[in-house]
Amino acid sequence: MDAGTLHNQIGAVQLHICSNDSGFLRKFRNSSLQCISKGFALDVKLLSKGICNSKHGKVRVTYTSLCHASVVDPALRTSLSANDYNQKPSIESSLILIRHGESLWNEKNLFTGCVDVPLTKRGIEEAIEAGKRISNIPVDIIYTSALIRAQMTAMLAMTQHRRKKVPIITHDESEQAKAWSQIFSDETNKQSIPVITAWQLNERMYGELQGLNKKETAERYGKEKVHDWRRSYDIPPPNGESLEMCSQRAVAYFREKIEPQLQSGKNVMVAAHGNSLRSIIMYLDKLTSQEVINLELSTGVPLLYIYKDTKFIKRGSPVGPTEAGVYAYTKG
Amino acid sequence: MASAVFHQAIGTLLSHQHLHNSGFHQEFGNVSVNLISKGFKVYTGLSISRKGGYSSGKRNFSVVQGSASQTSVVDPLSTPSNDSKNGFQKKSSEAALILIRHGESLWNEKNLFTGCVDVPLTKKGVEEAIEAGKRISNIPVDMIYTSSLIRAQMTAMLAMTQHRRRKVPIIMHNESEQARAWSQIFSEDTMRQSIPVITAWQLNERMYGELQGLNKQETADRFGKEKVHEWRRSYDIPPPNGESLEMCAERAVAYFKDQIEPQLCSGKHVMIAAHGNSLRSIIMYLDKLTSQEVISLELSTGIPMLYIFKEGRFIRKGSPAGPTEAGVYAYTRFINFTNASGSI
Numbered sequence: 001m002d003a004g005t006l007h008n009q010i011g012a013v014q015l016h017i018c019s020n021d022s023g024f025l026r027k028f029r030n031s032s033l034q035c036i037s038k039g040f041a042l043d044v045k046l047l048s049k050g051i052c053n054s055k056h057g058k059v060r061v062t063y064t065s066l067c068h069a070s071v072v073d074p075a076l077r078t079s080l081s082a083n084d085y086n087q088k089p090s091i092e093s094s095l096i097l098i099r100h101g102e103s104l105w106n107e108k109n110l111f112t113g114c115v116d117v118p119l120t121k122r123g124i125e126e127a128i129e130a131g132k133r134i135s136n137i138p139v140d141i142i143y144t145s146a147l148i149r150a151q152m153t154a155m156l157a158m159t160q161h162r163r164k165k166v167p168i169i170t171h172d173e174s175e176q177a178k179a180w181s182q183i184f185s186d187e188t189n190k191q192s193i194p195v196i197t198a199w200q201l202n203e204r205m206y207g208e209l210q211g212l213n214k215k216e217t218a219e220r221y222g223k224e225k226v227h228d229w230r231r232s233y234d235i236p237p238p239n240g241e242s243l244e245m246c247s248q249r250a251v252a253y254f255r256e257k258i259e260p261q262l263q264s265g266k267n268v269m270v271a272a273h274g275n276s277l278r279s280i281i282m283y284l285d286k287l288t289s290q291e292v293i294n295l296e297l298s299t300g301v302p303l304l305y306i307y308k309d310t311k312f313i314k315r316g317s318p319v320g321p322t323e324a325g326v327y328a329y330t331k332g
Numbered sequence: 333m334a335s336a337v338f339h340q341a342i343g344t345l346l347s348h349q350h351l352h353n354s355g356f357h358q359e360f361g362n363v364s365v366n367l368i369s370k371g372f373k374v375y376t377g378l379s380i381s382r383k384g385g386y387s388s389g390k391r392n393f394s395v396v397q398g399s400a401s402q403t404s405v406v407d408p409l410s411t412p413s414n415d416s417k418n419g420f421q422k423k424s425s426e427a428a429l430i431l432i433r434h435g436e437s438l439w440n441e442k443n444l445f446t447g448c449v450d451v452p453l454t455k456k457g458v459e460e461a462i463e464a465g466k467r468i469s470n471i472p473v474d475m476i477y478t479s480s481l482i483r484a485q486m487t488a489m490l491a492m493t494q495h496r497r498r499k500v501p502i503i504m505h506n507e508s509e510q511a512r513a514w515s516q517i518f519s520e521d522t523m524r525q526s527i528p529v530i531t532a533w534q535l536n537e538r539m540y541g542e543l544q545g546l547n548k549q550e551t552a553d554r555f556g557k558e559k560v561h562e563w564r565r566s567y568d569i570p571p572p573n574g575e576s577l578e579m580c581a582e583r584a585v586a587y588f589k590d591q592i593e594p595q596l597c598s599g600k601h602v603m604i605a606a607h608g609n610s611l612r613s614i615i616m617y618l619d620k621l622t623s624q625e626v627i628s629l630e631l632s633t634g635i636p637m638l639y640i641f642k643e644g645r646f647i648r649k650g651s652p653a654g655p656t657e658a659g660v661y662a663y664t665r666f667i668n669f670t671n672a673s674g675s676i
Contacts, residue, residue: 104500110522114514116503116529118489146511148503152486155452166438169450169482173507177480177533180448183545188444195450199511211517 093262095305095312096134096269099277099297100153101126109214113206113240116147126300127153131160133318134302140266141194142167143258145201145273153300154195154271169195200253203273207240233289243292247279254280262307284312425599428471429639429646431614432605433631434487435460443548447540447574450481460634461487465494467652468636474600475528476501477592479535479607487634488529488605503529534587537607541574567623577626581613588614596641618646 101123105112119127134157142158144150151169158167171177183189209217209229218226229237236242250272261268270280274297282292284305297303304315435457439446453461468491476492478484485503492501505511517523543551543563552560563571570576584606595602604614608631616626618639631637638649 108500110519115517116505116515118492118501118503121493124490124493146505148485148489151482152489155482155486156458158452159455159458166442167452169452171450171480180533180536180539181450183449184542185444185545185547188545188547199514202514205514208518211519211522213519213522 090309091263091265092306092308093265094137094267095262095307096137096139096267096318097277097280097303097305098127098130098134098153098157098269098271099274099299099301100149100271101130101300103149111206111209111212111214111217113204113210114147114202115210117149119149119152123149123299124152124156127156128160130300130302131157134269134304135160135162137304137318138163138267139165139193139269141196141261142269142271143196143198143201144271145203145276146197146199147202147273150201150271150273151195151197154269157269157271157302158193165191165193167195168192169197196257198253198257200249201270201272201276204243204246204275205241206237208238209240231293233293243275243279244289246275247282247292250276250279251283254283259307263310285314425597425642427596427599427641428473428601429596429618429641430468430471430473430601430603430652431611431637431639432461432464432468432487432491432603433608433611433633433635434483434605435464435634437483445540445543445546445548445551447538447544448481448536449544451483453483453486457483457633458486458490461490462494464634464636465491468603468638469494469496471638471652472497472601473499473527473603475530475595476603476605477530477532477535478605479537479610480531480533481536481607484535484605484607485529485531488603491603491605491636492527499525499527501527501529503531530591532587532591534583535604535606535610538577538580538609539575540571542572543574565627567627577609577613578623580609581616581626584610584613585617588617593641597644619648 100119102120103112103117103123104120105115105117106123107120130153139158139161142154144154155167168183169181171181183192209226214226228235229240232242234242234244236245254270258268258270270277272280277297278292278295281287281295281297281303282289287295301317304318306313306315434453436454437446437451437457438454439449439451440457441454464487473492473495476488478488489501502515502517505515517526548560562569563574566576568576568578570579592602592604604611606614611631612626612629615621615629615631615637616623621629635651638652640647640649
């Protein structure tokens with residue numbers, strides 16, 4: 001743990017505090033942890049040393065193995081106290097990423113890409129499960145792809161949300177659609193979470209492989225070619241997108257539309273697909289193309305990031321299973 | 333019972349056996365029923381209101397029949413009995429039409445006027461959709477039409493997770509050239525195993541104009557109970573900048589006649605997942621109701637309704653596997669529809 005790192009903010013956010021618990025503070029050896037109440041609680045398992053003993057009462061700390069970025073230099077501690085801020089607290093917002101669960105073509109082992117295939121019963125359960133894990137994390141705005149499996153995942157997850165705000169899908173595909181979906185009560189608007197659908201968050205478009213059986217395709221084109229298309233960074237299947245192409249439009253969208261929301265303090269949830277999400281994670285975590293190829297995201301296991309001072313701090317999986325790494329990797 | 337009514341159609345559809353169940357024949361008095369196997373079973377909790385009643389205790393035998401059943405009874409004289417052997421009459425194509433009204437949405441729960449605001453389902457609405465799916469799990473579906481609102485789309489997709497056949501619903505995209513190109517399927521076999529899902533704003537809920545998002549109580553306080561009652565329950569008085577039921581019916585029925593009926597004509601089995609007002613508009617057309625009758629029509633949520641389309645006519649078949657007290661329309665409990673046996 002890098003106690004020498006100076007960093008103004010805290011990764012830990014707490015709702016019901018027991019920050020005066022010196023036992024807790026001691027556990028972090030020479031680093032102290034400042035807690036800022038942001039109006040929400042994060043339930044996260046601690047993955048690093050200097051573990052927060054949750055028996056210490058209601059202290060919940062979000063921490064990852066990259067925790068050096070979020071520890072306050074002890075020298076700074078004395079000059080900062082919870083009551084004594086000279087500077088404005090910097091804006092912190094949460095970013096939740098959820099990859100949708102099993103779709104009917106996953107079950108049939110067909111290449112799906114941008115074909116709009118819905119969830120299976122299992123995919124539905126995964127979405128609800130994911131929702132339980134994020135039920136306490138604030139959500140002000142939701143982004144999904146244009147495909148029903150991601151949209152359903154978002155809506156099903158939100159049925160588990162503790163806050164009573166209502167997700168409302170915004171429509172602007174035509175003037176009429178916009179006019180017809182208007183809300184005429186300010187109060188109701190305030191209780192709404194806009195849901196924005198964007199094709200830029202769609203799964204990677206798989207071109208002429210869409211609808212083909214994976215085995216057949218391997219037999220037709222050869223295992224290697226198919227492996228190239230599936231697992232390379234920049235080789236697209238015939239008339240399809242490479243991962244690079246997918247990244248380009250997904251990350252551009254993220255930076256243009258989503259990041260400004262985070263910047264303005266809005267808490268965002270993105271419900272999308274394997275490739276569009278790993279593209280975004282590549283940007284958030286500054287991964288190389290080699291690293292992103294090896295990144296596998298679990299379905300239905302949400303990932304949390306805290307956005308603060310234009311930086312993205314990886315927070316792992318809310319209430320994740322004990323063996324999951326920060327990325328909620330698949331078991332394989 | 334109108335045993336003299338001549339009609340070539342059959343209300344009963346059976347997939348395996350029991351074609352020669354003479355016990356069944358007897359129950360209808362002198363009328364025999366010709367059974368055409370159409371490759372699917374139809375289950376229903378039937379509320380047959382006539383004598384010569386029907387016992388649903390008959391194993392594996394399901395009859396779909398409404399209280400207007402005279403149109404679906406075959407004249408004994410015209411029944412070619414050997415047809416029931418191969419079970420299929422090619423010249424008359426019969427297609428199933430399922431109508432499902434979505435269940436509880438988050439604004440229903442909050443008692444807000446929803447209209448065309450795109451509000452999703454509650455947990456309860458999700459369960460209702462799954463329940464509806466169980467009831468139609470054996471009725472063939474070749475095409476699905478929904479509105480452009482997520483609560484109807486989710487209802488359709490959730491219901492289809494219960495479907496026994498292994499065909500996969502695929503939502504069609506043609507909002508742009510790219511959307512169309514990107515959603516293309518490149519395997520004939522896979523396409524054959526697909527059920528196209530078409531989303532149409534014409535099947536949306538009635539647009540409620542300036543009441544959308546308002547609390548029902550507040551609105552009554554603001555405009556007066558009577559005015560609100562008018563907007564909600566009249567046929568042709570729209571709320572400010574909204575649609576009347578008549579206006580909603582116009583675009584919903586036009587769409588149905590233009591796009592959906594031709595599918596039924598060509599023998600495709602269709603499911604429509606939509607909303608209270610767009611569905612009652614369609615039912616008004618199917619059952620030739622008057623504007624007075626349609627106003628009094630309340631459709632239960634999550635309880636599918638089945639029609640058989642045959643030779644240009646729509647034969648109401650009630651609710652598949654409906655609860656025993658449901659009338660043909662799967663009415664909500666408070667409305668007592670005309671039913672001779674008073675079985676509600």
